[in-house]
Amino acid sequence: MNGPGSVVVVGAGLAGLRASTALRERGFTGGLTVVGDEPHGPYDRPGLSKDVLTGRRTAADTDLPIPAGLDARWRLGRRAVALDRVGRRLLLDDGTVLGYDGLVIATGAAARPWPGPGAPPGSGVHTLRGREDALALRRALTKGGPLLVVGAGFLGSEVASAARALELPVTLVDAARRPMERAVGSVVGSVLADVQKAAGVDLRLGTTVTGLLGRQALEGALLSDGTRVAARTVLLALGARPNTEWLRDSGLRLNEGTSGGVSCDRRGRALGADGRPAPDTVVLGDAAAPPHPLPGDGSPAHLGIGHWSEAVDRADSVAAALLGQECPAHETVPSFWSDQFGLRIRSVGLPQLADRTEVREHDPVRSRMEVAYHRGPRIVGALTVNRTSRLAAHRERIKQEWHQRTIPV
């Protein structure tokens, strides 16, 4: 076996940990260094917008266990700032240069900041990506409301749910006509809108925030419909952008336009400027833009997905690719979950690709739904609410549909 002698993993989150674990499980015995710019070892983010905000769990509960025998050198609190692919060297923010034979890019994504107009007030404006963000937001919420959440995607909706559980007044604003519309479509989005309103959320759809008020401390916000809402705390839940700025001059292909992630092949090998996969560099997790599962039809070649299960499901094939090992093609189907307002939302596939939604069950009394998403003649996704038992069969159908098709690159 002609695997790499040493591997550097950049990013000490879920993807960095899972890639490291998979490398060892596949027999890699060389030097393994993990660089992470947070002061913490790996932790899990999904709880940060749910139980950590309500106080049901502490931040420490989100620590990810490090498997015994991982034998990694952790360089925490250090940021990778540049990559020299020809010399196989990585530059860190303290001037350290790390050489490598194999590189794993696992730098995840960052919350989009306030886009303007104007600078946000000095305090009271939050984003949510890391543990410190969650603790700061929790502190703010325990002082009382009102809370304004900008962006009614999964993250914004979950935070609105947590704040209502704490009995704070909540305004939730989104430019779309329904919450989570982009991810789940208009049919499910309408149902969720009703649930959110019934839970006491002041939902302002088709609306944008045109200005944040207050110089030092936040006072409120101005909306595009001309109204003004008072707020002690604002959460900006405007989506995430892959942390790939440090790769700007590396010659790797960044998926500009759609996500900014590192374009890669199905096994996670990063694509160079010429579109060829690099044998010594793989990418996993939110920083990755793997091939689109349904090419053609005007869809982009690559897609950033940003779900927890992506980092987990692809870790083994990414490790195999880096070690130059054969690996039975793991055909993954993305999956996503969200817990909000007492609803257990679970989805598989990519509902956002659908042109038709088929509601197979909707029981408003028991808050249950089963929905299949189609694109032309094919099933592309499914979603259940409090009905997880129905999901596995859909997933199987999606897997068969997708993997009959050949995926380029």
Place this chain on the structure above:
Amino acid sequence: MKVHVDMALCESHGQCVFAAPDVFAFDDEEEEELVYEPSPGPGRRAAVEQAVLSCPVRAVALDGGAG
């Protein structure tokens, strides 16, 4: 091979069912409780290991270890 699911942690994510459908299942559709085969045959080890790795709340344990 012994499998254990900590039902206090389980949030019905169903990832274990995806990974090893012949070991894990949702029992009663009405209640959606996870049921599983506590002593699957050795041929199921790889699938159960995948289930351990893919459970978002780390509720699945194999052979008493945390996986």
